[in-house]
Amino acid sequence: MSLFSQNLLFASLLFTLFSGICALGGRSLVFHKLSQGLLLVSGVLGMLASFKVLLAPQTVLYFGLASSEFFPVFQLDPYGAVFFLLISLVSFLSALYAVPYLASYQETYHLQSLNALVATFVLGMQLVVVSQSPMAFMLGWETMSLASFFLVVSDRSHESVKAALLYLVMTHLGAGALLIGFLLLAQGFFFADFEQLAALAASAPLWILSVCFGLFFFGFGSKAGLVPFHVWLPEAHPAAPSHISALMSGIMLKVALYGFLRVLLFILPPIGATASLFILGFGLLSALYGVLYAVVERDFKRTLAFSSIENIGLIFTMLGVAFFAQSQGLEGLYQTALIAAIFFAIAHAIFKSGLFLASGLIVRAVHSRDLEKMGGLARQMPLFSMVFFVLCLAAASLPPFAPFFGEWIFFQSILQNFSSQNLFVTIVLILTFAVIALVGGLAIFAMVKLFAISMLAEPRSEAAREVHEKPRAGELFSVAILAFLALGLGLYAPTVLSLIGASVLVSSPAEITVGSATIQPSLIFWLLLGCVFVVWILRRIFSRTAHERIYHGWDCGQPIDASMEYTATAFSAPIRFFFRLILKTKKTLVAQPVVATNPWITTRTATVDLRSIWMDYGYVPLGRFIIEMAEQVKKIQSGNIRFYLLLMFLTLILTIWVAL
């Protein structure tokens, strides 16, 4: 058995490779189905491998030529297995989803290259999670980034190319930072693996550690989409095909989180209070900023991308609180906050990939990503809208679903540590508590807007009126599984917690206890369901259900049509008004007179569009400054040879003076 389990991991990686290769086989759909099938098998094997490691923590699967200095050793330990499980699960479901989904997109996407790139993308992520040395880690990291870059470009439209280039620049800035961090830490031992790095880090001087921490934070932060470095995320994720953006948003952000935690937990010595406050600050900033833009965004997939930024912000806040507690010596809070972060990350991976897969179906049905053109889809796709509704409720972290219990653990752990001795810790915890609560409220607003404007009421455009491409069985099945998992993860949170090695929180098989507070997720769910069922029974007893009549909505007597409904902009108008200092919107009012001579009768058109302050006051001025500097430097190329010789002469003098 151990021999077989040994190669389980190797087999899973191999099958991903095979799926990539056979995707290049030919243009016909047979190769497309075959490659996705192989991806399915690799997903299943990956899940088995990670379950094997999780259930028996002391066994560690590894493969590769252990002895050779050059070839890195790949190893799956319990910490990596959690993320490997996520990767395999979501790649399994997105492959299942892709078989019918891509069949209807044959003309926009070049199927061969797309499938091959998906396989390399998944392989890259699997390598990252499995690798034990910086070289292998960076190898996997680069394959992941490059494959996802090409995937974003796959539909070859102008804005996705622009988004992909921005994405490429940001990820490779991050990857460069990571590489420097690893090399700086390794102090010359290029091929040291993580244990040796940890040993080196233990004795490294403080300035190296802080510089490395800054580099790792920038590297992993820009990949995960923390606020100042997040500008690429709302552009790149929506541009990719939906099952790819599900993989990118659901899993790639978690791989960045995995890398960050791998470095902080296993390599660097415990970081100080200032570093953890640094993580906490950025986490809160991206949570608040992400959710605000998720609320006022009009584009379907961009709303999901911003809500990914918000959830990542939440996870980094939990990490910040955990490491801050560790630096202040509150061991209990450190444990629970870390477990809450990982549990919330798992829940986010599941419901966010589900949402992105569902968004693919909606966008295909309405042929546009604009919320203002959707509406009334629930009537045409009832079953799909129920699944989508469950996912939206999970994304809003409402009670019976998994993210609520992640936040519950986090809130309870903070609550129990409010009364710690020094005031500074209390103030930090209270402010975090307040901001997270505000973010929670606004997250609900964003998800309600997403579901209500796209699904309910009258269709707002011709395309939404009669939907031709209804979701097919394969697609609906994978989205339904993810919705079921989001609910199941909530109900059986205690078992999941004990699975990922957080049994300290699980007092009895159905209860989570943090300090003195206990909660039974399944009890709450059955109670809620019971009450609703009782109401259903009472209603049937007290009133005649048949006594019903269909008539058009109450319209104050004048006929109304779909254009009078509330749109996404109108729905989020109060929030845009209340937060107008943060959310810059550019309003333009154009009045054209109908009759040239008569100035009073004019047709006025008002356009409101959203400005991203990070882009307007951050990256665009930075870009302009860099271009101006480049202009100055360009003057040096005056085309006059003698000027170049002068420069050579000066450098010669300088070097001689300095070196000799």
Added chain:
Amino acid sequence: MTNSLFSLLMLVLFVGETLTCFTLMRLPSLLRFYALSSVALGGLAIGLALEGGGVHLIPVAVAVVAVKALLVPFVIKRMAERSGASLRLVSSLRPSASWFVGIGVFGSGISLALHSPLYQMNNMIQTPALLPISFGVILVGLVMMIIRKDLLSQMIGFLVLENGIGAFSLSALGGIPVAIEFGVYSAVLIGAILMATLSQRVQNLLGTHDTSHLSELTD
């Protein structure tokens, strides 16, 4: 120190001619003085050889005179005449000002070399006195290329620079082994031929050797 009178004379000649090259405005005289400075360099090599610097310096000196004193000026003069270039060279400094600049640069080169750690290790160098002087000549060559506007004199500047390097190698290592020396000289010869043909092409294309017109290409 070079005690023999002959090598000292050669050294003074070498420096004097290089400085005059720096200031000359007509091509034939520039070439003539460059040839003379190469001959002086060859004589210097022979002087060192006589002082027991190793017999291999003799063929080196002969090669220097052959290539630098005869062949290269001949090639450049012929090329200039064939392309019909005006023998009047163009410089951004008037001759009198260029004297001051030349001496200034030569002096700073010497002082720079004197302060450099290389000079302090004089136990290793055969003729320590020659080192700063050769370094000065290198700087004069480089500045000549910068000051002069037309292509031909920039070529001569480069060749003077190369002379300086040859002198530097003489002083620091007591002469480079013959094979390498010949390699260097063949490179210099080919370089000179290349530069000459290039300047002829430029002459045909733009009608002048003045490098400031070259910049029109970039706009």
Added chain:
Amino acid sequence: MYILKLLQTLFLGPRITERKAQFLGKDVEFESAGQELKQMISSLYGGRSLRIRAVDGGSTNAEEIELTALSNAYYDIERFGLSFVASPRHADMLFVTGPITRNLERAVRSTYEAAPQPCIVVAVGDGACTGGIWKDSYAVVGAVEHVIPVHLKIPGDPPSPTDILVALMSILKKNP
């Protein structure tokens, strides 16, 4: 302090709401749908709590002023279990006022159909009952019964709040 003086007059001040007896027991006959109306009221728990939606069918706003007067402190329609609501969906009773003009015919009909049955329609004022002085005008459809079934007519141009209350009490037969 202003608030205290206000509360003192409201709580300890004189009672200004008209006595209930003034509206009960009057034997003035009103044109009503009789049997069908009684059956509807008995099905709505004897009309103890009815919700009214006032529909303007083109009235001169005279009846509207009287209807608003109904909910002031003097007449206080709420004590009889009647209250005005915003949407016909919530209404048990429709007060239709004024002759139904051509433009508002569709509005009145859609309001009646939007209201859940059983819904009592009361025509308030001469315009609503008979078409009033605008009866033969080109812009007017006529009395309310031409458009929707009417269960009670309250004549008067406009009927005073007392008349309206007396009519309502007669059909609801509130015990005194």
Added chain:
Amino acid sequence: MSLTIAVFIQGIVVLALAPLVTGLVRWFKARLQGRHGAAPWLVYFTLLTTLKKENVISESRSWVFRCVPFVVLGIALFLSLTLPIVFPSGGIPQVDLFVLAGVLALSSVFLVLGGLDAATAFGGMGASREMTIAALIEPTTLITFATFASVAGSSSLQDIFGNGITVISHPALLLSFVALVLIVLAENARYPVDNPATHLELTMVHEAMVLEYSGPYLAMLEYASSIKLTVFLLILGNLVGAGLLTTVVIGSFALALFESTIAKMRFFRMQEYMSIAFFLALAGLILIFII
């Protein structure tokens, strides 16, 4: 055994009392306006008459429109059963304050979806305003609950009411009690935030979402909102240490008095209302650890 009986009795009591509370509030307000006013128990008849009425449903709605009343009333039932408001040790300990906040958010989400599904401008306007208020009141609610939980040491309501934590048990609790009152007013769409008895659709918040419902669905939604009001009044009553009946009578009189003396706040000045509530709650929480 005693727990299930307590829960069952408490459920019955709260369900029976709910319409009476709204009736009492309306009665007191009428009396404050000098009117004779409808009898407090009239609300029972209004609910029963609406139950018997026909259910008119617009054809531009989806399955969400139908399931909203059931879920909203179900959640109201859940609140009345599980919270220890009638008997201090009655409620189910598992349901603590954070679950309460989550469940309240869930019920306002469903109400908003019902409003939006009606495909009319009023429904959308009410829904957008209700959602804004629910989203912006969430931090204040969580901080107030955290204050009470940190004074009582545990976040389940049973411990808070069980060992008699009332407003006077810590000076800072007064601030969070006032914040809780502001939250109750916002959550139940009472006076400064929304006028329950308005006819002008443009000013409605809670009412606008219910415009489209009729017959039994309307009765269920109105019953749910009155249950929610009663539950909150009883929570406030327990925090002040008053018994069941005194809370109901005095509470509804206080609410009526408060509503008669102030005017409704313009919606786009709601920011000030929310920030007052937020900073009161925050001050309460911080003061607990300073004093």
